[in-house]
Amino acid sequence: MTTPPVSSPDSDSFPAARNTPDGIHFTHHSRIPSVHSNDWSRNLVDRLVPYFDASNLNPSLIPTISGATAGLVSGIITCPLDVIKTKLQAQGGWVRAGPHASGGHTASTPVRELRYRGLVGTSRAIWAEEGVRGMYRGLGPLILGYLPTWMVYFTVYETTKKSLDGSVQNAFVTHVIAALAGGASSTICTNPIWVIKTRLMSQASAPSGSSPSAFHYKNTLDAFRKMYRHEGLRSFYSGLAPALLGLTHVGVQFPIYEYLKSKFTGGVALGKQGEDGKTNFGGILLASCLSKICASSATYPHEVLRTRLQTQRILNDATATAAGSSSTTSTQIRYQGVMNSVRTIYREEGWRAFYSGMGTNMVRAVPSSAMTLLTYELVNGFITKFREESIVHYGHDREERERID
Helix, strand or coil: CCCCCCCCCCCCCCCEEEEECCCCEEECCCCCCCCCCCHHHHHHHHHHCCCCEEEEECCHHHHHHHHHHHHHHHHHHHHHHHHHHHHHHHHCCEECCCCCCCCCCCCCCEEEEEEHHHHHHHHHHHHHHHHHHCCCCCCHHHHHHHHHHHHHHHHHHHHHHHHCCCCCCCCCHHHHHHHHHHHHHHHHHHHHHHHHHHHHHHHHCCCCCCCCHHHHHCCCCHHHHHHHHHHCCCHHCCHHHHHHHHHHHEEEEEEHHHHHHHHHCCCCCCCCCCCCCCHHHHHHHHHHHHHHHHHHHHEEEEEEEEHHHHHHCCCCCCHHHCCCCCCCCCCCCCCCCHHHHHHHHHHHHCHHHHHHHHHHHHHHHHHHHHHHHHHHHCCCCHHHHHHHHHHCCCCCCHHHHHHHH
């Protein structure tokens, strides 16, 4: 079976319009992301086309819409696991000052309290303290984060692949560069949202000595106001350095996913279906799961570093006084930069701390990745098929009209 190359100049645009001696002729061929004629999405397209004309839709917007939808769906489904993972990652960064019952610690010695242990233990603790609301703490910024993150990522990823198609011959290198470009763009654009999300998820249900009222947030807007008032604009970009180091994650995941999907589905590229018009769900699921496991295993420590940097509160003297804390420990910046954070965590907690919450992260990240990529593939195929059928039904498209004008 002959299959198209993984990257092609028109992989994101409608490829069925071609110039012929007698004008423009519309045909169907295998590179169009379509669905099988008996599939529910084909039936839905047939119902929508007579009432809605999608022929004017810019093909470059299809990855944008598909990515945003995929982010929304995966964010809602995996929010509870994200809360558990964040609690496990962040708890090592919280300390209290005071005597220790079983050791020779002085009053000024920081003592780590591990409240959350494992997936089951953490879920029980959250449920007992906060109920179902606690399991969805931070859902607002999570959705606000996933939507633009995947929207920007897939848009830049697909655009970069197209721009590199003629200059870079190696498809794997093209996917690596495109993944890094998409990851960098989405990380810089959405880092403030992820900082707020992380703080909301990691905080306790009520203010305490380690989390004074100045740093206890009621909701997303309250978190934004307090962070800006007490810590300034830089707080929204805390953890950006390890987040950018995390570009290695998408740099590993998506090239592997493209390669595995190509192998498991007979050479079908991202966002495309096979020549028979069917979506290979098994191949997509297997490719997404394996690629996510490889990427998470290789790059997980950066997530712990990012979470620690994002959740630490940097109190100035005025804020510390307002919060009712007179201890100099509360005004100390515990983690200062990436390398300092690595040394501090390793010295105080050992190498295992860099993999804290990794099991929970796998339980969350693998199905989240599968849900994201499956949703992206389905929505991309549906919208492209809808546009294709609209062009056939109404007899025109955007490119044709621009040429005529």
